Amino acid sequence: MKRIFGTRKPQTPAPTLEDAGAKMTSRGDTLDDKIRKLDEQLVKHREQIKKCRPGPAQEAAKRRALGVLKQKRLYEGQRDQLYAQQFNMEQTSFALESMKDSVQTVQAMKAAGKELKQTFKSKELNIDSIEKMHDEMADLMDMHQEIQDVLGQSFGIPDDIDEEELMGELDALEDELANEDASAVPSYMQDVDLPEAPTALPAVPAGPMEANDEFGLPPVPQRT
Numbered sequence: 001m002k003r004i005f006g007t008r009k010p011q012t013p014a015p016t017l018e019d020a021g022a023k024m025t026s027r028g029d030t031l032d033d034k035i036r037k038l039d040e041q042l043v044k045h046r047e048q049i050k051k052c053r054p055g056p057a058q059e060a061a062k063r064r065a066l067g068v069l070k071q072k073r074l075y076e077g078q079r080d081q082l083y084a085q086q087f088n089m090e091q092t093s094f095a096l097e098s099m100k101d102s103v104q105t106v107q108a109m110k111a112a113g114k115e116l117k118q119t120f121k122s123k124e125l126n127i128d129s130i131e132k133m134h135d136e137m138a139d140l141m142d143m144h145q146e147i148q149d150v151l152g153q154s155f156g157i158p159d160d161i162d163e164e165e166l167m168g169e170l171d172a173l174e175d176e177l178a179n180e181d182a183s184a185v186p187s188y189m190q191d192v193d194l195p196e197a198p199t200a201l202p203a204v205p206a207g208p209m210e211a212n213d214e215f216g217l218p219p220v221p222q223r224t
Helices: 015-050 056-120 128-153 163-183
Strands: none
Touching: 015 056
8 A cells, every 4th residue: 555655754843943043053153163264374374475575476375365365255244144144033032932921921811810700709709798797797896895894894883973072082192192102211311401511611720830840740849
């Protein structure tokens, strides 16, 4: 059967941008290497032209240098075209990757939207039930506060105390506290009225002042 109808040729996969870019980079490196070698040859030809005297030898050296220069210009043009193609390919690759990222973003947003819709359909997120639950919680908190107020009330406190009696109790309590504070201070810390210190110095006795001896001491009184 294969001899009659033949077989399909295996299809080769299309080259990717990464493969094409890698190939262009390799070709660019090869061209740069060729141009660098031609520059070395031009330097040598230039030295030969300087050494040769004007005449046939110098003209032959110039022709050889001109041929090398033409090859260099050709390789430089090819390299510029290659770099331009590589730049366009990199821009295309960047645009393709950006489009892939955009597609993934849209797919993720669609999946999140579906999940949100399913979540909003749950009974727990019904707005009416949530408002009802909120009102019930507010009522329970009010009841709790009322219970705490009732439990915080004191027992056996008379309610028939007027304002004058209350103020009298407060004044008496203030006087009592003041007396307790005064008695609690030790005697040595209380303010005591001390006699005033004399401000004038005693008068100096009149009479001639006796001179001190050679040691700076007053002389010993002599017995009569």
